[in-house]
Amino acid sequence: MSLLSRVSTAEPDTAARPLPTPREAAVLKALDEPTEIDFAEQPLSGVVESLKQRHGIEIQLDEKALADAGAATDTPITRTIQGVTLRSVLRLVLDDLDLTYVVGDGFLLITSKTEAENRLTCRVYPVEDLVTLDSEFRPPLRPGQKPAEDARALIELIVSTMAPRTWGEVGGPGSIKFVRNSHALAISQTEEAHEEIAELLAALRRTRDKQIEAAKPLDPFAGRPPAPSNEPLQIKEPLPIKVYHLAQRAAPAKQAQAAAPPAQQPAGGAKAAPPAKEQNNVALAAAPPADSPSPTKLEAWAKAIAKLVPEMIEPESWEPTGEGMIRAAGETVVVRQTDEIQYRVGKLIEERSANLRRSTSPGSRSAT
Structure with a gap:
């Protein structure tokens, strides 16, 4: 380029700066044009003449500089080159002769590398x-602060x-x-x-x-086809996110029962309805703190659940093929899924957590 x-x-x-003059620009443009050569024992002057005619620019030979470099206008050239620019052809041909070119005001001058260094x-x-050391990847400058440069x-x-x-x-x-x-x-x-x-x-x-x-x-909307002009744009609701706690950090069971209001008994001796589930922050039942598994055990279990759930419940609905997501975060499991799958996930986690609590309770043979 x-x-x-x-x-x-x-x-x-x-x-x-300075910008090329119009005549310099024409020469520079020609140097980027594709070209090809196929010469056998062609004198250098003949190669130059052929390139002049093909690209419509003036090319001169600095005969004195060529003589100082041990070359001449009749030096034979044998080369076959295709699919490159004029710039590349000149470099390949002239390098063998310890020559180069310089761009003048409307012409190219073939000269020696020593002479080119003097120009x-x-x-x-x-x-x-x-x-500038401060850029888009760093915090914005404070008022009055100048960007540092190195x-x-x-x-x-x-x-x-x-x-x-x-x-x-x-x-x-x-x-x-x-x-x-x-x-x-x-x-x-x-x-x-x-x-x-x-x-x-x-x-x-x-x-x-x-x-x-x-x-x-x-852009979350990038790549989506535009909605028809006569219909409003339909934006898909995001999936709900819930956090499942594997340990209950509440007061002991007796204190919790004393603090809770008495349940209303329905007429006719029917059983009372269970309390409504919490929407997004689901605390799973656990034994009193004395019998709870250790934090290390709970963290390991959370990782195991995060790996197990996508294998057992609607595997295609989870990342990377679906929109569902599950992550272990300390002693909790974070799930992004539909309400139906959230319900099934909660049941599975509750069953597995109950097994874990039983396995770690006093009298159990193993804490697996």
């Missing part, structure tokens, strides 16, 4: 969005990966400085290095944008 495509698709505050250009890359990591990444042997730290001609007031990198480098830097910064921004998008909460 070329500098032109990065500039043309980037936001105005992230495009490198440095300075570009300014806005990088505030890449060096460009060292970005500079180290560029210098160590983009044309690493061309920077001033290792004796090369390139330089890079962070301008804090402008939140930008000022980089003096060859045209080829600038192309690589532009690609790197664009890749960093794409990766960041994907991470931010992944961190956003999912």
Whole structure:
């Protein structure tokens, strides 16, 4: 991906400055066009002429620089390349001769790598969005607080990966400085290095944008077909959630009976109706605290129930194929299901909990 495509698709505050002139833009666009070559002992000048005609741009040969590099316009080229861009073809062909190209104002110049290093250009890359430590993944800034910036990591990444042997730290001609007031990198480098830097910064921004998008909460209505215009949108009611306690942390049974009001006896000696069940917070009957299983035992039993229930009651209605959910949370079991299945779950948990209490009561042979 070329500098032109990065500039043309980037936001105005992230495009490198100065922007290419119209004639430079035409050359950069041609470098991204697909091409192919099939030459056998073709002189370099003939290869250049063929590419000029195919892509409609001016390509010149720096004969003096070629001679200094031990090449010439009649150096034979034997290459067959397909399915790549003009940029890639030039790099593959010219690298074998220790040559490269530079982009001029409306033309490409084939020259030596040594001469290209003397043709440095300075570009300014806005990088505030890449060096700001406070971002969408951190809490918002307090009133009056300025975002912190650290460009060292970005500079180290560029210098160590983009044309690493061309920077001033290792004796090369390139330089890079962070301008804090402008939140930008000022980089003096060859045209080829600038192309690589532009690609790197664009890749960093794409990766960041994907991470931010992944961190956003999912839209619960995404992907659903729209309701017909003559009918109101029907929103499915969420499944009820209930919490089943495996231990009762209430007062002893006698105290609870004393505190409770006497039950009303119906006429005719009929039995009194049982009290209504609690809606969402279901406390299961348990023995007095002295006979209750240990917290560790209850937590283990809650995990076992959370695994057992989806296997015994309507397996297809539970995650991941259904909307039902069951989780062990300490000494409780949390269930999201329909009312009918909630009833069956409650009965099963009550039976299993009763067995557990009997197994841990005094006189029992095992606490299994």
